[in-house]
Amino acid sequence: MDQTNDEGRVTLPTGEGSEEKRQALEIAEEARAEEYSHPSFAGQLFMGKFESSLLFPYPKQSEDDRKVGDAFIAELSTFLEEHLDPDEVDATREIPQKVIDGMAKMGVFAMKIPKEYGGLGFSQTNYNRTVMKVASYCGSTAVLISAHQSIGVPQPLKMFGTEEQKKKYFPGFREGKISAFALTEPDVGSDPARMTAVAKLSDDGSHYILNGSKLWCTNGTIADVIVVMAQTAPKIVKGKQKKQITAFIVEMDSPGVEVIHRCEFMGLNGIYNGLLAFTDVKVPAENVIWDEGRGLAMALATINVGRLTLPAACTGVAKQCLRIARQWGNERIQWGMPVGLHEAGREKLAFLSATTFAMEALTWLTSSWADKAEVDIRIEAAMAKLFCTEALWKITDTTMQFRGGRGYEKASSLKARGEPPFPVERMMRDCRINTILEGTSEIMKLFLAREAMDPHLQKLMPLLRGGSNIKILSKLIGYYGTWYLKQWMGSWLCSKHCELGPLAKHFRYIEKNAHKLARYLFYYMAVYQQKLERKQMLLGRLMEVGTELFVMAAACSYATSLEEESATDLADYFCRMARRRIKGHFAAMGDNDDKQANVLAKYFLEDKMQWLENGIIPIE
Numbered sequence: 048m049d050q051t052n053d054e055g056r057v058t059l060p061t062g063e064g065s066e067e068k069r070q071a072l073e074i075a076e077e078a079r080a081e082e083y084s085h086p087s088f089a090g091q092l093f094m095g096k097f098e099s100s101l102l103f104p105y106p107k108q109s110e111d112d113r114k115v116g117d118a119f120i121a122e123l124s125t126f127l128e129e130h131l132d133p134d135e136v137d138a139t140r141e142i143p144q145k146v147i148d149g150m151a152k153m154g155v156f157a158m159k160i161p162k163e164y165g166g167l168g169f170s171q172t173n174y175n176r177t178v179m180k181v182a183s184y185c186g187s188t189a190v191l192i193s194a195h196q197s198i199g200v201p202q203p204l205k206m207f208g209t210e211e212q213k214k215k216y217f218p219g220f221r222e223g224k225i226s227a228f229a230l231t232e233p234d235v236g237s238d239p240a241r242m243t244a245v246a247k248l249s250d251d252g253s254h255y256i257l258n259g260s261k262l263w264c265t266n267g268t269i270a271d272v273i274v275v276m277a278q279t280a281p282k283i284v285k286g287k288q289k290k291q292i293t294a295f296i297v298e299m300d301s302p303g304v305e306v307i308h309r310c311e312f313m314g315l316n317g318i319y320n321g322l323l324a325f326t327d328v329k330v331p332a333e334n335v336i337w338d339e340g341r342g343l344a345m346a347l348a349t350i351n352v353g354r355l356t357l358p359a360a361c362t363g364v365a366k367q368c369l370r371i372a373r374q375w376g377n378e379r380i381q382w383g384m385p386v387g388l389h390e391a392g393r394e395k396l397a398f399l400s401a402t403t404f405a406m407e408a409l410t411w412l413t414s415s416w417a418d419k420a421e422v423d424i425r426i427e428a429a430m431a432k433l434f435c436t437e438a439l440w441k442i443t444d445t446t447m448q449f450r451g452g453r454g455y456e457k458a459s460s461l462k463a464r465g466e467p468p469f470p471v472e473r474m475m476r477d478c479r480i481n482t483i484l485e486g487t488s489e490i491m492k493l494f495l496a497r498e499a500m501d502p503h504l505q506k507l508m509p510l511l512r513g514g515s516n517i518k519i520l521s522k523l524i525g526y527y528g529t530w531y532l533k534q535w536m537g538s539w540l541c542s543k544h545c546e547l548g549p550l551a552k553h554f555r556y557i558e559k560n561a562h563k564l565a566r567y568l569f570y571y572m573a574v575y576q577q578k579l580e581r582k583q584m585l586l587g588r589l590m591e592v593g594t595e596l597f598v599m600a601a602a603c604s605y606a607t608s609l610e611e612e613s614a615t616d617l618a619d620y621f622c623r624m625a626r627r628r629i630k631g632h633f634a635a636m637g638d639n640d641d642k643q644a645n646v647l648a649k650y651f652l653e654d655k656m657q658w659l660e661n662g663i664i665p666i667e
């Protein structure tokens with residue numbers, strides 16, 4: 048059984064299951080990024096290594112870069128405050144054209160375009176700082192900017208575009224052209240193997256004919272140019288037919304492109320998101336991005352970087368919640384005391400502030416790593432996305448509870464009654480989608496699990512390839528004997544981390560628990576082998592632990608880089624909360640109800656509990 052792909056990389060055994068599942072896994076495996084030569088901080092945690100030097104001292108944005116960002120953000124903020132009413136966007140479902148034009152004039156749609164193509168050439172840090180600011184004010188406007196630049200045409204062309212493609216498309220973005228990213232289809236959500244959009248190469252090889260539809264394409268209803276993923280002719284590899292997914296630049300004014308429907312959602316009312324149809328659309332062959340068959344790898348590589356924007360956007364909204372909670376916590380008197388001083392209120396304020404602090408720590412750390420382009424940040428980007436999107440949902444929920452009835456009331460209604468128009472309900476509606484798009488939280492955990500297991504799979508490759516001679520086995524036993532022992536010893540003999548001052552205890556905890564996490568992961572890999580892939584609840588807990596450890600490390604390092612005394616208290620409180628959660632995850636690995644949940648869900652899907660639905664008016 049050969050467990051390498053045609054590039055010689057080790058791939059996960061696809062195990063039993065349907066042909067469809069095998070294909071889905073195979074496609075996902077093919078799209079995994081190539082090997083990275085630089086270490087991943089969080090990836091190493093799963094191997095029991097806490098390389099604190101990778102994030103301590105906390106990286107600082109250079110003065111020159113900061114000044115560029117400061118000037119741009121100040122101008123943009125003033126413009127938005129003067130010309131954009133986020134509640135009107137929410138009510139009318141429109142971002143006024145004059146606002147879009149004004150932003151275009153400033154170069155908002157060319158922030159990520161390199162200067163040599165007429166763009167602003169922003170660092171990831173300045174781009175994220177800008178998105179954070181906009182997201183704190185108007186979610187829909189932040190999404191317009193981000194869908195265009197984090198995943199739309201600029202990012203994939205920056206990474207994989209030809210010189211001709213860059214010269215052709217980049218200058219247009221400085222003039223305000225808008226782009227989008229179209230991967231999802233009615234049957235393609237988390238699983239791209241089900242893709243039905245097809246692009247057929249013409250006989251003379253000059254163009255492709257694109258047919259199919261794309262769902263929920265953000266900016267799709269107003270975009271000038273979009274990236275579309277479609278199936279191209281399958282390849283025969285090792286005698287088997289392999290699906291090929293290719294990415295294309297598609298100009299929206301091409302004959303045969305149609306916006307079928309502008310979608311409406313729970314929140315983000317002002318986004319221009321649509322169902323698009325392509326009927327015999329002629330796409331020039333030179334519009335293929337990267338290579339034929341590399342479309343999914345391109346999409347995933349794009350999203351790996353694109354994902355870094357979500358933590359920034361989430362942090363912006365969380366900071367707005369802090370501002371609202373601070374004001375309300377002091378002003379609202381009930382039972383003789385400001386609500387922020389009742390202990391239940393204090394608990395909420397501590398959670399809000401410490402969690403926001405950790406989100407910010409993650410955001411600037413990962414942005415800085417992306418700018419340096421020295422470290423492999425796929426894992427960290429996924430963790431930052433997972434953590435920040437889940438945390439923001441809890442933060443808006445907590446803020447709503449803390450605001451009481453006013454949290455549930457629309458800003459326009461509050462304003463009409465003469466009260467401060469704090470838009471907590473809008474922020475809550477707007478942020479809910481974040482745990483779903485650009486990889487759902489569940490898919491993030493599966494992605495992390497795959498990457499966490501990779502170093503072991505690499506080591507085991509000779510065995511997976513079918514080799515079982517004594518030499519291979521004794522080498523593996525030798526390696527793992529020492530490695531496993533180290534994971535036990537490391538739990539006792541960790542560094543002092545005095546450089547962290549009062550937060551040193553948390554760095555020691557991270558080091559010890561990275562060893563424990565590595566032991567657990569290895570143990571479960573050995574016990575369940577190929578079946579581990581299906582143990583999603585177990586894997587989920589392991590990934591939660593790894594993520595919490597990474598966030599703790601980022602928060603502690605960030606605190607030491609700041610002059611504010613309270614930064615240490617915030618990091619300390621965050622770490623205390625995270626440690627309790629980690630304790631719970633470790634405990635649940637041995638003591639859980641996973642088996643019962645599996646049985647119950649099976650009965651449920653087999654309609655054995657349909658009686659429980661009695662008493663409702665069914666909605667068809």
Ligand SMILES: Cc1cc2nc3c(=O)[nH]c(=O)nc-3n(C[C@H](O)[C@H](O)[C@H](O)COP(=O)(O)OP(=O)(O)OC[C@H]3O[C@@H](n4cnc5c(N)ncnc54)[C@H](O)[C@@H]3O)c2cc1C
Nearest residue numbers: 228229230231235236237263264265483484485487489490
């Ligand atoms: C407002 C909005 C904007 C969007 N913008 C874009 C865009 O610009 N471009 C674009 O291409 N797409 C876009 N999307 C699509 C978005 O990326 C998808 O919604 C997302 O990928 C999830 O796919 P799905 O909704 O089909 O859910 P599904 O994949 O059907 O998943 C349903 C549930 O099952 C879970 N699940 C799925 N597979 C597994 C598994 N293997 N193991 C465990 N759990 C699993 C998921 O986590 C989820 O909870 C947008 C969607 C929305 C709502």
